[in-house]
Amino acid sequence: MPTRSYTVIMNGVTGRMGYRQHLLRSILALRDEGGVVLPNGDRITVEPVLVGRNSEKLARMAQDHGIERYTTDLDAALADPEATIYFDAQVTSERVKSILKAIEAGKHVYTEKPIAETVAEGEELARAAAAAGVINGVVHDKLYLPGLLKLKRLIDSGFFGRILSVRGEFGYWVFEGDLTPAQRPSWNYRAEDGGGMVLDMFCHWNYVLENLFGSVQSVLAKAVTHIDQRWDEQGKPYQATADDAAYAIFELDGGIIAQINSSWAVRVDRKELVEFQVDGTEGSAVAGLFGCRVQHRTQTPKPVWNPDEPTDQDFRAQWHQIPDNTEFGNGFRAQWEEFLINVDAGQPHRYDFAAGVRGLRLADAGYASSREGRRIELGS
Structure with missing residues (x-):
């Protein structure tokens, strides 16, 4: 050979x-x-x-x-x-x-x-x-994560029918560095060094959205620096000048609405550090790093809003885990x-510099939206 x-x-x-x-x-x-x-x-x-x-x-x-x-x-x-x-x-x-x-x-x-x-x-x-x-x-x-590969399999099979919306939750608590050392490098929180949640993660969200659901047509975003003082690798305090959280609504091709919250100042109450819920006319799924749970329309419960009595339904138990069916490598x-x-x-x-530029355009639009307090069109 x-x-x-x-x-x-x-x-x-x-x-x-x-x-x-x-x-x-x-x-x-x-x-x-x-x-x-x-x-x-x-x-x-x-x-x-x-x-x-x-x-x-x-x-x-x-x-x-x-x-x-x-x-x-x-x-x-x-x-x-x-x-x-x-x-x-x-x-x-x-x-x-x-x-x-x-x-x-x-x-x-x-x-x-x-x-x-x-x-x-x-x-x-x-x-x-x-x-x-x-x-x-x-x-x-992220396109190679087992959870998103399973999600792609569902999309390709037509499981969702017409996809209506995507809701993403990403993030975890990054320690400030005073009492507990930070688990991310300090430059991530200095804008002058290229740090920032929007610049970092909107480049990810762009390729996830465009490869799974459709190109981003517009964005309405709010970038925030929740924690403005952190401590670096030498234990010295510094001013955090970069955004550590971003909250965004993206409009995609075909009228799909995606909402993604990204934060390094949030404590995790979900199965994985990132999860995407996809809702369609025929079914829904929640995909993370590794797992992917589904609920088909034929198995969807019929809850009734009643603020006077606690619900007796375990909603999370009503979803079913997608099997691996293959071996997922790194x-x-x-x-x-x-x-x-x-x-x-x-x-x-297939994922070339042009794809990287599209991610930067989304980040740029996200920052512009946050500064100007308005929805920013990206176009095709």
Whole structure:
């Protein structure tokens, strides 16, 4: 079986998400398990080159995982002709200039989102990638979650009939950092460093909505900074300048209404950290990270409003869990495999920089709606 090896420059994987999901559970897992086997029997293998600002962290990570190459010099890494793919998991504020360097060096680019801080910057990246003819992709991890894959299966089967609405609840309590250390990095709460709930999560919600239900046509949003003082990784207080919550109504193609609350200042009273309820004429579903519960119209109860007596119905018990019916792997790895196959075949990746720009446009519209107190049209 012919084997082709790809060297991937991985910038910013000392952070939690970059390390756990992209390096450890995706690239290193593929390396250690022999790569990706193509339908014709050929094999694609991968080898990472680590890039970051902290040489001690990089050296420790390389030693722990048997990685030969690491550097704090991005330009030197990009000058290596054997390294044909660049991956970016840095803070958002550092992303654009690094990706532009990678494109100029002729590298195929795969990146976390948001791909930039502004629509103009995102469009610049898309134009540069198109002009250079490099394959480009943006992480769309939530589409690969078992819960949303089950939800997609229901949509494709026609289970819902005509879909009426989507209601999403996302978030959890991110500790301020004084009594208990915060479980998210402090830059997430500084607008000047590219932080903010709208910029972060509306890029996610855009691809979830457009790939499952329909393109977003308009948004009415309110962005809020509920907690304005937090403590950083060194225990020092700082002013939180970025929004830590956003409440939005999206109008989609076909008249579907989506309402999504996103907050890092909410305590969880639901089965999973994110849940989407979809209601249709024929049935409803509630999908999370892993599970998906359904209620068909033939099994829908008939509650009667009576404020004088407590209800005797257990409404949550009236829903039925969708079985797995398949083995769900790590979603980040699954999309990495797709991207590598696209690079190997010279084919565009379906979730490209243009998709990342659409996410930025929604975030931009969300901020404009919040500032101006009105509904913002996006158009087709």
